[in-house]
Structures are given as structure tokens and as C-alpha cells.
Amino acid sequence: AQSVTQPDIHITVSEGASLELRCNYSYGATPYLFWYVQSPGQGLQLLLKYFSGDTLVQGIKGFEAEFKRSQSSFNLRKPSVHWSDAAEYFCAVGEPDSSYKLIFGSGTRLLVRP
Amino acid sequence: GAVVSQHPSRVICKSGTSVKIECRSLDFQATTMFWYRQFPKQSLMLMATSNEGSKATYEQGVEKDKFLINHASLTLSTLTVTSAHPEDSSFYICSAPPEAGVEKLFFGSGTQLSVL
Numbered sequence: 001a002q003s004v005t006q007p008d009i010h011i012t013v014s015e016g017a018s019l020e021l022r023c024n025y026s027y028g029a030t031p032y033l034f035w036y037v038q039s040p041g042q043g044l045q046l047l048l049k050y051f052s053g054d055t056l057v058q059g060i061k062g063f064e065a066e067f068k069r070s071q072s073s074f075n076l077r078k079p080s081v082h083w084s085d086a087a088e089y090f091c092a093v094g095e096p097d098s099s100y101k102l103i104f105g106s107g108t109r110l111l112v113r114p
Numbered sequence: 115g116a117v118v119s120q121h122p123s124r125v126i127c128k129s130g131t132s133v134k135i136e137c138r139s140l141d142f143q144a145t146t147m148f149w150y151r152q153f154p155k156q157s158l159m160l161m162a163t164s165n166e167g168s169k170a171t172y173e174q175g176v177e178k179d180k181f182l183i184n185h186a187s188l189t190l191s192t193l194t195v196t197s198a199h200p201e202d203s204s205f206y207i208c209s210a211p212p213e214a215g216v217e218k219l220f221f222g223s224g225t226q227l228s229v230l
Contacts, residue, residue, distance in 0.1 A: 036221075043120070043207055043223035044158075090157060094219075101148060102209075102219070104157045 002027045004093050006105035013081050014113045021076040021108050023091030032094040033074040034102065035065055039087045047089075050074065061085070086112045117141065118210050120222025127198055128230055135193045135225045137208030143188035144210035149181075152205040152224075161206075164191040198229040 003026040013019050025031060032051050036044040048059025055067040065076045074091060091105040117140045127133050137147055145166045150158040162183055163171040170183035180202075182194040191210075195202050207224040 041205075041224075041226060044221040046219075101160055101163065103160070104150075106157045 002031065002093055002095065002103045004091050004103055004105035006089075006091055006108050008108045009106070010109045010111065012111040012113060015083050016080050019076075019078045019081045019085070019110070021089050021091075021110070023074045023076065023105060024072050025074065025091075025093045026072065027093060027095075030067075030069065033065075033067060034092040034094070035059065035063070035074075035076045036090045036092060036104075037061075037087045038090065038107075044090070047076070081110075081112055083112045083114065086110055118144075118208065118220045118222045120208050120225055122225060123223060124226045124228075126228045126230065129199050130197055132194055132196045133198055133227060135195075135206055135208075135227075137191045137193070137210065137222050139189045139210045139220075142210075144191075145188060147185065147191040147208055147210045149183065149191075149193050150207045150209065152207065154205075158207060161193075164193075166191075195227065198227070200229045203227055203229045 005024045007022055034049045035047040037047055038044050047063045048057045048065055050057045050067045057065050063078050065074055067074050088107050088109050090107050092102040094102045119138045119140055121136045125133055147164040149161045151161050152158045160173050161176045164183045164185040166185040166188055172178050185191045205224050205226050208222040209219055211219045
């Protein structure tokens, strides 16, 4: 069965500092991979996704993620964090032959220090 | 771009009442929609898959009689929480893929249900 692990429950960074949020998945083949952001009481916004091809994916708001097959990872990065980036971030996987169901990680809450 | 509209955004109800949540695809047809539940400070858990014209498919552990799903048309799916209890208080989110597939999966803005 598929699973997604986000090992960091909370991460605190200073505004302007770089950010990396970790995501590891378990799946027999290469799944579809997603990062979503959720502000308090809000729905989900897609930051970026990976299906195939270039393993470094660029997303919105200056985010990028790199798919590493050997490590079963899809870590999210941003070179310079803004205070408005404070939110909950979810990594998710979907099966390529999918019924479009996504399995979500437990989430990482990002706090930004002024 | 395609949008999924979810209503209401927030509902407070008394224990024992039923609450209906609507999920609409605004500019595309969705033969399938998904319902997720998110407890405070937890991740989203898939509850069920709503299928237009057929019965919903529920994930293990989700009570079919408790969470009634009706996919009335190609643009509307409803989730009814029947005889709601405080433990049903949660954030419910729907999602819908247009026919293009999972790469175009869109989420509603969610419904915060509070059962008193």
C-alpha cells in the first residue's frame, strides 16, 4: 500500500532564510507526487506536482521540489521564505493508473520568525 | 481555470441533526468526486469516492449510513452527515478531477463542521 511520511511536524525558520520540507513515500513504482499548502481554515492550494520527466519541479510562489527515486523522496524547497509562507504543507501521492485518489502525509506546519 | 465550489464553508449544528455539504464543479463535468475529512492538526483522510450514476465507494472504517453521499449530476456531489455527534466535528473537503485526470485535481475550500 502507498504511504507518505513527512517526518517534521513543525519547522521554524527566519524570514529570508531557506527552507526544506521533507517528504518520503512508499510505492512500488513512481507515483504522482504533489505538494499542497493549507492556510488555517482554508482548503488546499496546489504548489507543484511531479509526474515524469525533469526531476526538479518548479511551482508557484517560488517553491520547487526534487524527486529522488533512489531515496523515495520529494522534498520541497524555497530559497528565501516570506512571512506569508507560514501555513501547513502537505505532501501527497497518487497512483498513475489512478482513480485520482490521493494519499496525504501528516503535514508539516511552517512557522516564520520575523 | 477549473474551480470546485464547496458550501457551506462553516456550519454549527446540534447533536442529532443532519448536515448536508455540497460540492460543485463550476466549469467542468466531474463523474468522480472525493470526500476527505481532516481532524484538527491532522492530515486529510479520504472518506469516500462519489460516483455519478452509481453508489459511492467508502474507505475502510467509514460508515456508509452515517455519511451519505449522493452524486446527483455531473457537477454536484453532496455529503450528508446524519445524526451528527460532537465526534463528527471536523473539516470536510471535496475534490474533483476533470476528465483530464489527476493532474487537474481541484479541491473545494472546505467545510468546518462543529457539532454541539
